[in-house]
Amino acid sequence: MNLFLGILIAYICGAFVRGQGHSPPYQGTLHTRKYFYVGGSYVKRGTSEIAHGQMYVEHLVPAKVTQTLPILFIHGNGMTGTNFLNTPDGRTGWADYFMGQGYEVYLVDQATRGRSAWQRGVDGNTTTPDIYTMESRFTATQRYNLWPQASLHTQWPGNGSVGDDIFDAFYDTVMPSLDSAVEASELMKAAGSKLIDDIGPLIVLTHSQSGYIGWSLGDARPKSVKAIIALEPNGPPFQEAIFSTNPARLYGLTSIPIAYTPPINSSKDLHPVAVSSSPNYTCYQQPNPPRQLTNLVEIPVLVVTSESGYHAVYDNCTAQYLVRAGVNTTHIRLEDLGIYGNGHMMFMEKNSLQIAEQVIEKWICDTLKCQ
Numbered sequence: 001m002n003l004f005l006g007i008l009i010a011y012i013c014g015a016f017v018r019g020q021g022h023s024p025p026y027q028g029t030l031h032t033r034k035y036f037y038v039g040g041s042y043v044k045r046g047t048s049e050i051a052h053g054q055m056y057v058e059h060l061v062p063a064k065v066t067q068t069l070p071i072l073f074i075h076g077n078g079m080t081g082t083n084f085l086n087t088p089d090g091r092t093g094w095a096d097y098f099m100g101q102g103y104e105v106y107l108v109d110q111a112t113r114g115r116s117a118w119q120r121g122v123d124g125n126t127t128t129p130d131i132y133t134m135e136s137r138f139t140a141t142q143r144y145n146l147w148p149q150a151s152l153h154t155q156w157p158g159n160g161s162v163g164d165d166i167f168d169a170f171y172d173t174v175m176p177s178l179d180s181a182v183e184a185s186e187l188m189k190a191a192g193s194k195l196i197d198d199i200g201p202l203i204v205l206t207h208s209q210s211g212y213i214g215w216s217l218g219d220a221r222p223k224s225v226k227a228i229i230a231l232e233p234n235g236p237p238f239q240e241a242i243f244s245t246n247p248a249r250l251y252g253l254t255s256i257p258i259a260y261t262p263p264i265n266s267s268k269d270l271h272p273v274a275v276s277s278s279p280n281y282t283c284y285q286q287p288n289p290p291r292q293l294t295n296l297v298e299i300p301v302l303v304v305t306s307e308s309g310y311h312a313v314y315d316n317c318t319a320q321y322l323v324r325a326g327v328n329t330t331h332i333r334l335e336d337l338g339i340y341g342n343g344h345m346m347f348m349e350k351n352s353l354q355i356a357e358q359v360i361e362k363w364i365c366d367t368l369k370c371q
Contacts, residue, residue: 004100004276005244006009008186009282011093012061012203016099019184026094027092027096028096029062029063029096029097029099029100029128030062030063030346031060031061031062031099032060032061032063032222033058033059033060034058034059034062034176035056035057035058036056036057036059037042037054037055037058037116038054038055038057038070038191038194038195038198039053039054039055039111039190039191039192039194039195040053040054040055040111040191040283041053042051042286043119043122044203045119045121045122048169050119051117051275052117052119052122052123053111053112053187053190053191054109054111054116054117054191054235055108055109055116055187055188055191055192055195056081056106056108056109056114056115057106057107057195058081058106058107058108059104059105059106060095060099060104060105060106060107061099061104061105062099062100062102064102064103065102065103065104066101066102066371067101067102067103067104067370067371068371069201069203069226069227069368070103070107070200070202071098071103071104071105071106071202071203071205072106072107072195072196072199072202072203072204072206073094073095073105073106073107073108073203073205073209074108074110074111074151074192074204074205074206074210074213075108075110076116076206076207076208076209076210077129077177077208077209077338078128078129078174078175078176078177079173079174079175079207079347080109080110080113080114080115080173080175081107081108081109081114082107082114082173082352083173083207083347083348084105084107085107085351087157087348087352088097088157088166088167088169088170088173088348089157089158089166089169091157091352092353093347093348093352094347094352094356094360095265096152097353097357098356098361099354101361101370102371105283106195106199106202108192108195110173110177110184110187110188110210110213111184111187111188111190111328112126112177112178112184112187113175113176113177113178114175118176121277122212123178124178124179124180124183125178125179125180126176126177126179127177127179128174128175128176128177129174129175129177131162131217133169134167134171134174135161135162135167136168137344138156138160138235138343138344138345139156139158139160139161139170139196139343139345140153140159140160140161140167141153141308141309141343142154142308143161144182145158146242146243146310147242147280147310147312147313148217148313149308149309149310149312150308150310151191151222151306151308151309152307152308152340153308153309153341153342153343154339154340154341154342155340155341155342155344155346155348155349155350155351156345156348156349156350159346159350165320169346177209181209181212181234181248181249181255181306182255182256184209184213185212185213185216185254185255185256186338188210188213188216188217189213189216189217189220189256192213192217192220193217193218193220193221193326196217196220196221196224196225197221197224199224199319200224201224201226201265201311202221202224202225202226203225203226203229203233203364203368204217204218204225204227204228204229205228205229205230205360206230206231206233207231207232207233207347208231208232208233208234208344208358209234210233210234211230211233211234211235211253211318212233212234212249212254212255214228214233214252215228215232215233215253215254215258215293215296215316216254216256216258217226217294218295218299219259219294219295219296220295221252221294222295222296222299222319223316224257225299225300226300227299227300227301227302227364227367228296228299228300228301228302229301229302229304229360229363229364230301230302230303230304231304231346231347232304232305232309232311232344232346233253233255233303233311233315234249234320235249235311235315235317236281236283236284236314236315236316236317236321237249237252237253237283237285237317237318237319237321238250238252238270238284238365239281239282239284241280241281241282241310241313241314241369242280242310242314243310245281250267250270251267251270252270252272252286252321252325253293253318253322256297259292259293259294259295260291260292260294260325261291261292261294261326263290264291270291271286272284272285272286272287273285273286273287274296276317278313280313280314281313281314281317283314283317283320283321284317285317285324286321286324286325290324290325292325293322293325293326293327294344296322296325296327296347297325297326297327297328298328299302299327299328300328300329300330300367300368301327301328301329302329302330302331302332302363302367303315303318303319303322303329303330303331303332304332304334304346304355304359304360304362305331305333305334306334306342306343306344306346307333307339307340307341307342308341308342308343308351309342309343309344309346310344311344315331315333316331319331323360330367332359332363334355334359337358337359338343339351339354339355339358339359342355
């Protein structure tokens with residue numbers, strides 16, 4: 001009966017996607033699903049209280065679990081956990097792929113985002129990424145050429161512009177996000193740490209803006225975070241790149257304190273120095289001898305960079321920072337593996353399952369000895 005129900009659900013999902021005009025039909029993995037909220041607190045409002053800072057979590061369990069470590073997926077700026085459910089053109093997403101390999105999957109909506117409530121008068125200001133930002137940075141970078149590699153983008157399904165069904169389906173998922181990286185970091189460190197305490201040992205997979213959340217969670221729960229996979233993580237150290245030169249990530253990789261050895265009293269103790277510069281960005285590193293990232297040094301890290309995304313300009317600087325701080329870091333550029341044309345949203349693009357299989361899962365199995 002359970003198998004029949006699973007087949008029926010998969011058929012209905014496929015029919016729904018076909019009804020939206022997308023192809024091929026969605027092929028899902030038989031699983032059970034539940035949701036819950038974690039973290040947060042009650043705060044005063046008027047004569048009573050409201051909940052604040054809680055995080056929505058979706059737990060997906062395949063019919064056959066073969067892997068001992070679940071994967072926690074944390075989306076990037078303007079996004080939600082739906083990033084990993086399926087692609088905008090209706091293909092199987094990474095959640096299904098990894099469930100098909102026997103992993104339990106946890107998807108979250110970052111605190112104050114999506115199904116995790118933003119509370120007026122309690123939470124900070126938010127901004128919604130606009131169409132120009134999404135097209136020029138993610139879906140149609142080859143038309144804008146804002147950085148040298150942008151013209152190499154070929155893997156986005158559809159033309160990446162307003163009016164294209166696939167772009168419109170993608171842009172419909174865009175959500176307001178907190179303006180303050182400090183506020184987002186503190187909320188996610190609190191809720192994410194509580195979630196890890198509840199789950200136990202796991203793999204953390206981050207994308208873009210959530211890169212700094214992964215470092216903070218590894219720092220907060222080093223015994224439970226067994227690996228960090230960072231897809232084009234927020235960077236580079238200490239300063240924004242390409243789109244501005246504003247100071248950022250004053251603790252190197254994060255906007256909130258993270259443990260170093262020797263210890264620091266404030267971010268000013270890091271004394272960043274410029275080691276290289278180009279029209280697009282300046283790479284800052286710690287001076288010699290570099291302090292070590294105390295709680296990350298035992299956690300293996302994979303940094304993945306696409307051929308054409310804007311991170312292709314500077315992810316090497318982020319990876320270098322990790323290595324110099326004592327972190328066991330593997331940096332993979334997709335083009336070095338013969339995987340060409342991807343952009344920042346690689347897990348949604350036409351060859352997304354190739355990346356999941358040949359890059360992400362292969363590294364997990366090589367590093368953690370999967371089943």
